[in-house]
Amino acid sequence: MVTETLDYTTEDIAYLHHGDTPLLLRLLRPDGAGPFPLVVDLHGGAWTMGDLTGCRERDEILVQAGFAAAALDFRHAGDGYPASLIDINYAIRWLKSQSERLRIDPGRVGITGQSSGGHLAMLSAMRPLDPRYTSLELDAGMAPTAANLRCVAMTWPVINPLSRYRHALRLRGSAAPPAWTASIPERHDLYWRNEETMAEGNPLLALERGEAVETPPALWIQGRPDQIHDYRDPESDLDLNEPERFALRYREAGGEIAVHYVDQANRSAESYAPLVAFFQKHLS
Numbered sequence: 617m618v619t620e621t622l623d624y625t626t627e628d629i630a631y632l633h634h635g636d637t638p639l640l641l642r643l644l645r646p647d648g649a650g651p652f653p654l655v656v657d658l659h660g661g662a663w664t665m666g667d668l669t670g671c672r673e674r675d676e677i678l679v680q681a682g683f684a685a686a687a688l689d690f691r692h693a694g695d696g697y698p699a700s701l702i703d704i705n706y707a708i709r710w711l712k713s714q715s716e717r718l719r720i721d722p723g724r725v726g727i728t729g730q731s732s733g734g735h736l737a738m739l740s741a742m743r744p745l746d747p748r749y750t751s752l753e754l755d756a757g758m759a760p761t762a763a764n765l766r767c768v769a770m771t772w773p774v775i776n777p778l779s780r781y782r783h784a785l786r787l788r789g790s791a792a793p794p795a796w797t798a799s800i801p802e803r804h805d806l807y808w809r810n811e812e813t814m815a816e817g818n819p820l821l822a823l824e825r826g827e828a829v830e831t832p833p834a835l836w837i838q839g840r841p842d843q844i845h846d847y848r849d850p851e852s853d854l855d856l857n858e859p860e861r862f863a864l865r866y867r868e869a870g871g872e873i874a875v876h877y878v879d880q881a882n883r884s885a886e887s888y889a890p891l892v893a894f895f896q897k898h899l900s
Contacts, residue, residue: 623646623647623679623680624644624645624646624647624679624680625644625645625647626642626643626644627642627643627645628640628641628642628643629641629642629643631688631706631707631710631711632703632706632707632710632752634691639688639689639690639691639703639707640668640689641668641686641687641688641689641707641711642668642669642671642675642686642687643684643685643686643718644675644676644678644679644684644685644686644687645679645684645718645719645720646679646680646682646683646684649719650684650719650720650721651715651716651719651720651721652682652683652684652719652720652721653682653683653684653720653721653724653725653726653895653899653900654683654684654685654686654711654720654721654724654725654726654899655675655678655683655684655685655686655725655726655727655728655895655899656685656686656688656704656707656708656711656725656726656727656728656737656765657671657674657675657678657685657686657687657688657727657728657729657733658671658687658688658690658704658727658728658729658730658733658734658736658737659671659687659688659729659730659733660729660730660731660732660733660734661692661731661732661733662731662732662774662799662800662803662804662807663692663693663697663700663732663736663803663804663806663807663808664692664693664803664806664807665692665693665803666692666733667689668687668688668689669687670687670730671685671687671730672687673884674728674730674884674887674888674891675687677888677891677892678891678892678895681892681895681896682900683895683899684718684719684720686707686711688703688704688707690703690704690707690736691703692807693806693807694806694807696806696807696808696809697807697808697809697813697817698748698749698817700736701736701739701740701743701746701748701749701817702748702749702750702751702752703752704736704740704749705740705744705746705749705750705752705763706752706754708725708727708740708744708763708765709750709754709761709762709763710754710758711725712725712759712761712763713754713758713759713760713761714758722761723766724766724899724900725765725766725899726765726766726767726768726769726895726898726899727740727741727765727767727768727769728768728769728770728771728891728895729770729771729773730770730771730772730773731771731772731773731774731845732773732774733773734770734771734772734773734774734775734836735770735773735774735775735777735819737768737769737770737773738768738770738773738775738819738834739817739819740763740765740768741765741767741768741830741832741834742819742822742829742830742831743822743829743830744762744763744764744765744830745762745763745764749763750763764830765830765832766832766833766898766899767832767833767834767835767894767895767898767899768832768833768834768835769834769835769837769891769894769895770834770835770836770837771837771838771883771884771887771891772837772838772839772842772844772845772846772883773836773845774845775819775820775836775858775859775862776818776819776820776821776849776858776862777804777808777814777817777818778811778814778815778818778821779820779849779851779852779858780800780804780844780845781800781801781804781808781811781814782849782851783847783849784796784797784800784801784804785797785801787843788801794843796843796844800844819862820858820861820862820865823862823865823866823868823869824865829869831866831869831870831871831872832871833871833872833873833894833897833898834866834871834872834873834874835873835874835876835890835891835894836859836862836863836873836874836875836876837876837877837878837883837887837890837891838859838875838876838877838878839877839878839879839880839883840877840878840879840880841880842880842883845858845859846858846859849861859875860875863875874894876890878890
């Protein structure tokens with residue numbers, strides 16, 4: 617289905633099937649011949665909820681700034697890790713392989729994601745060639761390509777699933793547990809299944825383990841105050857909250873990253889300008 621507006625086009629495409637179940641992407645493109653730089657967008661939902669419609673407002677901002685934006689549906693919830701990463705990796709390669717038809721530039725592809733989607737965006741950018749994530753081959757006749765990304769921008773990501781899981785459990789056991797802790801541990805359990813997997817699929821701990829990863833230019837946009845995403849892990853030796861801890865480790869690994877803080881009460885609206893500026897710098 618294709619929907620036309622005055623300045624951009626929206627197209628829903630089944631990029632992959634698992635059995636009889638299609639996975640859709642929603643591609644927004646500016647009017648014109650292109651090719652346009654592309655931002656792949658991943659919704660949040662604690663790895664268990666949400667779909668591509670959660671990216672709509674952000675992607676409308678991006679397309680009006682001259683980018684193509686592709687919001688993805690992917691397996692999550694009980695499908696478990698690493699199903700999401702497999703689908704996302706495939707989608708990036710699929711989009712690149714269809715670049716001429718879709719009027720996008722395969723050499724200028726970035727990624728963004730919110731909350732758990734920010735975690736998936738960073739892990740996809742760090743491990744584009746991981747054989748666990750590249751296990752689905754493109755259909756015969758499609759041009760072979762890799763899922764490497766030019767840059768990655770995250771909005772309040774769950775960068776360390778293990779520490780956030782333990783953080784939620786600690787707070788839930790306190791005298792006045794915050795409402796958000798009521799279901800978060802169970803969502804982690806559903807998707808990750810155990811703490812060992814939370815540690816393995818973990819961008820922050822991958823850096824602290826010294827894992828060889830890609831470190832494209834990165835941006836972390838973080839609302840404050842935000843107890844869910846901006847906290848200190850008491851098991852860390854660093855006296856830093858998770859955003860600054862990750863930024864330190866990313867720079868130590870050779871990457872370039874900025875952490876941009878916004879007011880929590882208006883975090884979505886305040887995230888758009890720095891997000892657009894970041895992609896204009898690295899994709900234009």
